[in-house]
Amino acid sequence: MMQEKPPQGKAVCWTLRLWSVAVISMLLLSVCFIASCKVTYQFMMDTPNRRLSKLHTYHSNLTCFSEGTMVSDKVWSCCPKDWKPFGSHCYFISTDLEASWNKSKEKCSHMGAHLVVIHSQEEQDFITGILKTDAGYFIGLLDAGDRQWQWIDQTPYKKSATFWHKGEPSNDYEKCVIINHRKSIGWGWNDIDCSDKENSVCQMKKIYL
Structure with a gap:
C-alpha cells in the first residue's frame, strides 16, 4: 500500500x-x-x-x-x-584600598596590567572624566634619579605631553606622581612621596578577537 x-x-x-x-x-x-x-x-x-x-x-x-x-x-x-575602554587600552580605577606607589603597582600587576601611562591630552581628559575630584590617583610615572622622570612601561617621557599642576614637580624627595583635582584649577599631576597612600589607575592593552 x-x-x-x-x-x-x-x-x-x-x-x-x-x-x-x-x-x-x-x-x-x-x-x-x-x-x-x-x-x-x-x-x-x-x-x-x-x-x-x-x-x-x-x-x-x-x-x-x-x-x-x-x-x-x-x-x-x-x-x-x-574596566573602561579608550583607544587601544582598558582602564581600571582602584578605589577599594588606598596604598603606596609600590603596592599600587603590585595591585595592577596582579590584574595583568600596570599603572597608567598617559601620552596625550585626549587620554588625560578621558581618565580625569572617570575620576572623583576629592581623591588622588597614582600613575605610572616616577623619578628614576636626578629628576629624570620615567614611565613604568619604559616609553619615552616627553615634556610636551605632560600635565603638571603649576609649580609642580616641586620637591626632590617626592618621586612618585598622582593625578588630582584642585579647586579653581582643575586636574593635573603632582609629585608626592612614594610611601603616601592613594588610589590608583591601572591600564592594559585591549584584547582583540
Whole structure:
C-alpha cells in the first residue's frame, strides 16, 4: 500500500516558516554587525590565545565591543569586565584600598596590567572624566634619579605631553606622581612621596578577537 503524501499546502507552509526564521535570524545578525554591539565573552580554558589564557588567571570574563563600519572590517575589542575602554587600552580605577606607589603597582600587576601611562591630552581628559575630584590617583610615572622622570612601561617621557599642576614637580624627595583635582584649577599631576597612600589607575592593552 502506498503512503499518502502530505497535502501540498502544509509542505509549502512549513517551508515558508523555515525561510521566515532564517531571514529573521540573518537580519538580527546583520543589525548586530552594522551597529556597535556589546557582548560578554566568558573565558574558555582551551582558548589558543596565550594572552587570554593568562588573563583568565585574573578575570572571569571580558566585555567586548565591535569596531569598524563595514561587516568585513568588524573586529571585537575586549576589556575585562568593569574596566573602561579608550583607544587601544582598558582602564581600571582602584578605589577599594588606598596604598603606596609600590603596592599600587603590585595591585595592577596582579590584574595583568600596570599603572597608567598617559601620552596625550585626549587620554588625560578621558581618565580625569572617570575620576572623583576629592581623591588622588597614582600613575605610572616616577623619578628614576636626578629628576629624570620615567614611565613604568619604559616609553619615552616627553615634556610636551605632560600635565603638571603649576609649580609642580616641586620637591626632590617626592618621586612618585598622582593625578588630582584642585579647586579653581582643575586636574593635573603632582609629585608626592612614594610611601603616601592613594588610589590608583591601572591600564592594559585591549584584547582583540
